[in-house]
Every structure is written in C-alpha cells, then in structure tokens.
Amino acid sequence: MAGPVSFFFEVLFSGLLAGVMYSLVALGFVLIYKASGVFNFAQGAMVFFAALTFVSLVERGVNFWLAMAITLAVMILLGILTERVVLRPLINQPPITLFMATIGLTFFLEGLSQGIWGAQPHGLDIGIRDEPMEWLADRTGMFLSQFDLFASGIAAVLVTVLALFFQRTRIGRALRAVADDHQAALAVGIPLKHIWAIVWAVAGFVALVAGLLWGARTGVQYALTFVALKALPVLILGGFESIAGAIVGGLIIGASEKLAEVYLGPYVGGGIESWFPYVLALAFLLFRPEGLFGEKHIDRV
Amino acid sequence: MLYREAGQFRATYAEDQQIFPLRQDRIGVAALLVFAFVVIPLVGDQYWLSAILTPFLIFALAALGLNILTGYAGQLSLGTAAFMAVGAFATYNFVLRVPGIPILVAFVLAGICAALVGIAFGLPSLRIKGFYLAVATLAAQFFVLWAIQRIGWITNYSASGVITAQNYSILGIPIDTPVSKYVLTLSIVTVLALLAKNLARSETGRAFMAVRDMDVAASVIGIPLMRTKLLAFAISSFYCGVAGALYAYTYLGTVEPEAFNLDLSFRILFMIIIGGVGSVLGSFLGAAFIVLLPIVLNYVVPPVSEATGIEISHAIISNLELMIFGGLIIFFLIVEPHGLARLWQIGKEKLRLWPFPH
Amino acid sequence: MRADATAQQGAGGGTAPATGAARAVGAPILVVEGVSLAFGGVKALQGVSFDVREHEIRAIIGPNGAGKSSMLNVINGVYHPQEGTITFKGRSRHDMVVHEAAAQGIGRTFQNIALFRGMTVLDNIMTGRNLKIRSTFLEQALWIGRAKREELEHRRKVEEIIDFLEIQHIRKTPVGRLPYGLQKRVELARALAMEPELLLLDEPMAGMNLEEKQDMCRFVLDVNEQFGTTIVLIEHDMGVVMDISDRVVVLDYGRKIADGTPDEVRANQAVIDAYLGVAH
Numbered sequence: 011m012a013g014p015v016s017f018f019f020e021v022l023f024s025g026l027l028a029g030v031m032y033s034l035v036a037l038g039f040v041l042i043y044k045a046s047g048v049f050n051f052a053q054g055a056m057v058f059f060a061a062l063t064f065v066s067l068v069e070r071g072v073n074f075w076l077a078m079a080i081t082l083a084v085m086i087l088l089g090i091l092t093e094r095v096v097l098r099p100l101i102n103q104p105p106i107t108l109f110m111a112t113i114g115l116t117f118f119l120e121g122l123s124q125g126i127w128g129a130q131p132h133g134l135d136i137g138i139r140d141e142p143m144e145w146l147a148d149r150t151g152m153f154l155s156q157f158d159l160f161a162s163g164i165a166a167v168l169v170t171v172l173a174l175f176f177q178r179t180r181i182g183r184a185l186r187a188v189a190d191d192h193q194a195a196l197a198v199g200i201p202l203k204h205i206w207a208i209v210w211a212v213a214g215f216v217a218l219v220a221g222l223l224w225g226a227r228t229g230v231q232y233a234l235t236f237v238a239l240k241a242l243p244v245l246i247l248g249g250f251e252s253i254a255g256a257i258v259g260g261l262i263i264g265a266s267e268k269l270a271e272v273y274l275g276p277y278v279g280g281g282i283e284s285w286f287p288y289v290l291a292l293a294f295l296l297f298r299p300e301g302l303f304g305e306k307h308i309d310r311v
Numbered sequence: 312m313l314y315r316e317a318g319q320f321r322a323t324y325a326e327d328q329q330i331f332p333l334r335q336d337r338i339g340v341a342a343l344l345v346f347a348f349v350v351i352p353l354v355g356d357q358y359w360l361s362a363i364l365t366p367f368l369i370f371a372l373a374a375l376g377l378n379i380l381t382g383y384a385g386q387l388s389l390g391t392a393a394f395m396a397v398g399a400f401a402t403y404n405f406v407l408r409v410p411g412i413p414i415l416v417a418f419v420l421a422g423i424c425a426a427l428v429g430i431a432f433g434l435p436s437l438r439i440k441g442f443y444l445a446v447a448t449l450a451a452q453f454f455v456l457w458a459i460q461r462i463g464w465i466t467n468y469s470a471s472g473v474i475t476a477q478n479y480s481i482l483g484i485p486i487d488t489p490v491s492k493y494v495l496t497l498s499i500v501t502v503l504a505l506l507a508k509n510l511a512r513s514e515t516g517r518a519f520m521a522v523r524d525m526d527v528a529a530s531v532i533g534i535p536l537m538r539t540k541l542l543a544f545a546i547s548s549f550y551c552g553v554a555g556a557l558y559a560y561t562y563l564g565t566v567e568p569e570a571f572n573l574d575l576s577f578r579i580l581f582m583i584i585i586g587g588v589g590s591v592l593g594s595f596l597g598a599a600f601i602v603l604l605p606i607v608l609n610y611v612v613p614p615v616s617e618a619t620g621i622e623i624s625h626a627i628i629s630n631l632e633l634m635i636f637g638g639l640i641i642f643f644l645i646v647e648p649h650g651l652a653r654l655w656q657i658g659k660e661k662l663r664l665w666p667f668p669h
Numbered sequence: 670m671r672a673d674a675t676a677q678q679g680a681g682g683g684t685a686p687a688t689g690a691a692r693a694v695g696a697p698i699l700v701v702e703g704v705s706l707a708f709g710g711v712k713a714l715q716g717v718s719f720d721v722r723e724h725e726i727r728a729i730i731g732p733n734g735a736g737k738s739s740m741l742n743v744i745n746g747v748y749h750p751q752e753g754t755i756t757f758k759g760r761s762r763h764d765m766v767v768h769e770a771a772a773q774g775i776g777r778t779f780q781n782i783a784l785f786r787g788m789t790v791l792d793n794i795m796t797g798r799n800l801k802i803r804s805t806f807l808e809q810a811l812w813i814g815r816a817k818r819e820e821l822e823h824r825r826k827v828e829e830i831i832d833f834l835e836i837q838h839i840r841k842t843p844v845g846r847l848p849y850g851l852q853k854r855v856e857l858a859r860a861l862a863m864e865p866e867l868l869l870l871d872e873p874m875a876g877m878n879l880e881e882k883q884d885m886c887r888f889v890l891d892v893n894e895q896f897g898t899t900i901v902l903i904e905h906d907m908g909v910v911m912d913i914s915d916r917v918v919v920l921d922y923g924r925k926i927a928d929g930t931p932d933e934v935r936a937n938q939a940v941i942d943a944y945l946g947v948a949h
Contacts, residue, residue: 049442095641096641096645099645100644100645103644103648105441105442106387106441106442106445107644107648109387109441109442109445110387110580110584110640110644111640111641111644111645113577113580113640114581114584114636114637114638114639114640114641114644115637115641116637117577117633117634117636117637117640118633118634118636118637118638118641119637120630120633120637121630121631121632121633121634121635121636121637122630122634124626124630124633125627125630125631125634128626129626129630239449239573242446242449243446245446246443246446246447250442278461279461279462280461281457281460281461282457284453284456284457285450285453285454285457288446288447288449288450288453288454289450289454291446291450292435292447292450295435295438295439295443295447296435296438324821324824324825324828325821327824328820328821328824330812506810506811507810509809509810509811509812510806510809510810513809513810513812513816513820514795514798514799514802514804514809514819514820515806515809515810517788517792517795517796517799518796518799520785520787520788520792521785521788521796521799523785523787524784524785524786524787524788525783525784525785525786527747527767527783528779528783528784528785529785529796530767530768530771531745531747531767531768531770531771531777531783532771532776532777532796532797532799532800532859532860532863533768533771533772533799533800533863534768534796534799535768536768542806546806589787
C-alpha cells in the first residue's frame, strides 16, 4: 500500500495539519489587526509567554484547569496593559511606528517571561501523544499523527467560537464596526479603548491555545517565539484582515512547505523550510499585493 | 555663550549649503576626529579598542546603512544582518580567490555584492509597502543565511560554515593589532559617514525623503519610484555589506553564518529607533547606546545586588537587558520618535540661547 | 449655492481681468477625448471631452463628487481611465504615466496638501528640480564637480521662486509646522520649481481666508502672465473662477454639462440646475 501516491498524500496531509497550527498563530495577528490596525509582531512572544506561564504553574503543582484559568487571567491583564501603556499613547501614529513598538514589546515579553520563569526548556503533556494513528496506517498506509488531528480539531472549534463571537454578540458586532471604520465607530458611541483591550485579551486567549498546542509538540522553550515567524508568510498569503485567509493561508503554507522540503529539498541541500514559505508568499505578492482575501485599496489623492 | 551663530553670516548659497554651516559645529567635528584618530589610539587600552570602540563603529556603520533605507527612504527592513553576512562572506571569497587583491578593494567589491543582493530583495518594494515589505525583507534574512550555510563553496567547505578572516595588510602595514584594526575601521566609517551626509543633503537624499513622506506626490513631480527605492536598497545594503566585512575582518576574526541572525537585524533596528530615524548622527548615538548598555548593566547590577541582598544571576541580567531594550524602544517611540539625535538638537538649541533663555 | 455676485466681489476683488497683454492664448496644448473612469461600479467620469489651449487659465467646476479631481488625476496619470485618449503637446495616448507626465511638463498641486512633511520648505521646493539634475548619486556623495555646481544652480532658481511667492522667511522651516495657507503656497512653489508648461491646481484656495485667497489669485495670475504657464484649476469659489479663468468646464456626476467662457457658463440652464440641485 505504501506507494509513492500514498506517500504524497501522507506528506500533503501532515503539511495541512501543520498548517492548521500556523493558522492558529496567524489568527491572533488577524484579530488585532482587524480591530486596531496594529500589526502585532509580539504575537509569537505572547504564545511563548502564555505557554511558559502555564507550564511553570503546572510544574509547581497547580491543577491543570486552574493553571489554565490563571494563565488566561494573566494574558487578559497583559492585553489590557498593552493597550494602556503601549497603544494608547501611540494612537494616530503611522502603522509602521506601532509595528516597531510591538517589536519592542516582543523583546520585553521575552525578557520578562524568562526572567520570571527561567530559560530552561520544559516538556508539556496535554494527554495526547504525537504518534501515528494505527488504524489509519493499517487502512491507507499513511502515517498521520493523532496529535495533529487533535490540534486541527481544537483549531476548528476555536475558529467556530470566534466566528460566533464576532457574528452573534454585541461586543463582536462592535469589534467589526471598529474594524470597518474607527471614526464612525467612535461616532456611534462604541468605546474604542475598551474594544481594543478586549481584542488584545482575545488575542491573548488565542495565544494561550496556540502556546499549549505548540508547546506540547515542540516543548516550551525560547524557540517557540519563532513560531510567529512562520505565521507571517501565512498572513501575507491570506491577507492581514481575513480570518478565512489565515486558515487557508496556513493550510497552503503548511502543505507547500512540507511538499517542497520532501520533493525539492534533497536537490538543494535541505532545510528550505526556513525560507520557502517566505519566497512563496513573496512570489504570490507580486501578483496579488492585497493577499488572497484582502481588499484592494484605492489610493485617494 | 560658546554656541553662538550671531555674527556668522552666510552671504552665498554655497556657504549656506556647507556640510556643517556653523563654525562651532565644524570645530566640534574636527576636534572629535582628532581625538578619535590621535588620542584614542595613544591612550586606549586593548579591551576598549577591540571590545567596545571597534564594534561600536561597525554597528554605527550598519545602523547608518539601515537608516538610509528606513530613516531616509522610509522602507522598513528586518534583513540588515543578511546584507552584513553577504559583505563578510564575499570579502572572504575575494581574498581567498583573487590572489593579491588589496583588502580595501575586497571591501568595496563585497559592498557591491551586498548592494546587488539588496536590489534583488528590494524588488518587492515596488509593489508592496509597510509591514508587507518588512515581512518580505525577512525572506532575505532567512534565505541568505540558508544559502551561506548550505552552499559549501561560499565558506570554502569549512565545517558548519565558520570562516576565519585571512591576514591582510594595507600599504605593507599588517593590520593585526587592536590599534591598527581600530584605526582602519574608524577611517572607513568616517569616510562613509561623510559620504552619507553628502547624499542626504543632495538630490538623492531629497528623493529618498520625498518617497518616504508621500510617494504619490514624489512621482507626480517626476521622481521615479522604482529607481529611487532600488537605489535606497542598493546604497543601504552597500553600507551594511561593508559593515559586515569589518565585523569579520576587524572585530571578530572568525565568524559563522549564525552570527548574522535575525537578532542582529533587530538590534540594528533598535539602534536607529533609539538613536534617531533619518539622522546620520543618530546612527552613531544609537549604536553607542546599544553597545554600552550591557556593559553598563554588568557594572551597575552587581553592586546593586550586593547592596540590596538580592541575588541577580547573569541570566537575569541578560533578560533584564532584553526588557530594557524592549521598554526603551516603546519609550522612545512614544516620547521622542526622533531619538537621541533629536534630544541632542534640542540641547543645542537651548545652548544657543544660554545663558539668557528669552 | 449659486455663483452669486457677493462671492465674486469677495475673493476676486483687486485682481485684474485675466487677459494680460503678455500672453496670447494659442492652440490646444491638451486635448481630453471621451475619457471614462470607473472604480469598481462607481463611474467617476463618463465620456468627458474638452481641450485646454496654450497659455490659458481653464477652470473645472462642479458640485462635490462631480469627478473634478479624478479628471486631474487622469491628466497626469495617477488614475488610468478605461476609455478615452489624452493628447498632450501633440502626442496622443490612452493613459499617462505619472512620472512621464512630470517629465513632459505637467505640474500639479493637490486638494489635500501633498507636501513632504518631514522636510523643510527649501528641500520641498528643491525636490521639484529633480528632473533637471544630471549628476549621479556617486558625484553627489563625493560632493564634487557637477553635483556641487548643480546644487547651487538649482538653489538659485528655487530662491527666485521663493521670492516670487513671498515665502523667504519660512525657507528653513519644516513644512509640517506651517499653517495651512502657507503650506498651499509651498506646494505651488514646488510645482513651479518644475517649470511646468501645464499646471494643474486642485482647489488652490480651498479653506483660505479672504486675504490668503487674494494672494493666491494674484500668484496664479502672475504665474500665468509672467511664465506663460497654462493652468487648469479646480475651484469652488465661483467669484474666483469667474474672475480669473478664460474658459470653464462644468462637470456633474462625471459628465460634462457645460463648456465655455465664464459668462456663457453662468447663463447655462443645466449649470444652474446642477448647482441648485434639480432632480435628475
């Protein structure tokens, strides 16, 4: 059964599943970008911070769910603080200034998390093993990790919850209004500052989920901050403002990078995963600068 | 009373367009150059020369390169270290493969190689802006390092890509002591800084700033966006490339590709944010700040730790450093977006009025 | 909002009629034929045709959203129309390319000031000379020979423009710190530094007080008379338009509804309806 065709599909599916994990991180970026126009480079540091806080609490004997609740509270606090200390004073500054501020925030969070919890790597067990599913291997000859499948399930649930949150709740509607037009939203009496604090808190929650899944897979360590770098080409591909784009972009990047590594890598010395997504995203940009689902902007002069 | 422009009349446009129109500034710069070229080599000890001053000058040059692109032309780049890597490894290959090549020629050629790579990765800037472009420059960062690590020819098939700078001399004088390396670095950085200052005050600099401030308006008055942006990438990368070459040849001696990682790119970005975006002087101030901060921390923290009885480990100091860097970036962006250079300027303006501030 | 006599007196007072002795209106320098422009479903311009003769002052007027700015953007290549041709100095093309339009001699100011905010007044105006500078960036970096000479030469020219527009006192001020009226003047200076043959002015007097408007009117007329520059301007102040322009094009909802001398246009029923808001 394990012919080249099923091998191809195995690579494809494992790539798609890995892509879901990228989407999860990209989702955090999109949420904040949509609501406040800030490209939050610190999303990766937030993932790291959340995962490290959680795992350190668990290692100190705190109950799993309690640790989760505490970490969530910490992430919400972090979101509110970020809004107050970093974003509010920079209101009306050019987007690139805010972007650089979030790079500063990245360094601050990396220093803070390691300063508090130490720099040593931690293992994280959330009860799902990262091993192939035997029944699937028996039937199709494809080796797919049950952890990947579990992670995709979580991501799917998260995306559904977020979509419902945006569509059905009052806060969600306010968020969408803010995303459309800040001034107009202010004019109809939506408290912008609260909305931004909320959206940063939600992004913190997404970071926690991503941090747990990524941490469980790779261990909780400094390298987790690089996950954000994987999410950037996803954003370019999917557009900064589209949740659907983050999902589809993640899938495309995940699948193509795995396929490239397996089928192209051997010819060029391997390790092309580090840059392939970027080059793919760049090539794509040349044809569609606004991304897959982004809106085309007309410069008015 | 010292810093007065009263009585210094600029009667011609030529006088008004000098590089340093104020007499006090000219004297100040001359004094600084004499101090840097004569006094420091005489009195500076080895540690200061090779561990602080030389890297400071190299980082200032790289920051200047990034400032040309980001500060003047308004194109944010996160791939500075990659262009430095091109400069370092290109120099290595020119010296290795072209027998008898003068080292300065190798530096210039390496800078040109970096400029070409810069142009290649600057091409997306024609279609994309802002953080899309910033992300695109990350492609340069990852791709260039990957290429250097994987293509054995570039590192002459050395294990794990480490290269060791060959011995070299200029006009028969071997450059092998901290003093000679410092003076070489200083000479190159001084010349390139003056050239940058000239560029900034002439048509090229104005075109860069015009593209930065409003690209539609720039093209409406006939500034070709494509050529201007690519020129900014090329000049910027040239500076970064030479800085990278110096990084290998006058500072570290032995470098691996990983030395030019994303973290270095960020550090150089921090230098221009703290020092002053769009300022030649700011590049130097920012580099000094980032080079000195860890050293100051290492001096300051242990006594504090003893005095308060709190044990502060080395790991905590390095994390503290990250937090201070990050915090300062945010602080400067909020409080003084034009950085230390602007504070310096404000100080000078105050000095003009001193001691009668009204 | 009819073009009434008070506005005319207000802003135009003290300016001479626009038929200076020094200039003679010549053959068409610019011909716009059947230009249509749409953004998605929004039709900004529909089959607009008109011409601009050498040395004349041509006004484009119309209610908000009539497509006036879009028309200027088409002429100097910021927007690319779906249909039509633009003939400038005898050369016809489907659309203009922005920096080529500049090289051909089309200068432009914008409705919302488009200055380089981080630069001084002097540097802003100097950028207008960029097309005339021949030295390469290497010569400029070394500050030798041609580069140094050119810098002085163009500085001299720019100073003439600064004198002309009476902005000597602010030449070293960053434009971001200037009041609105002066910024408009600096933008005109930058366009003049290009020594354009055709100057497109997008509401050069919008948001100005009476005195500033009078100054600006005077400058526009002086530019036209002294340099012989052909001017196309968009203006809301009817008094100004009627006073200084030779001929007027009226746009409404992207279509041309009238074209002629100020008096003809003023008497045109379609124009009166458009301004009074008669149902379409």
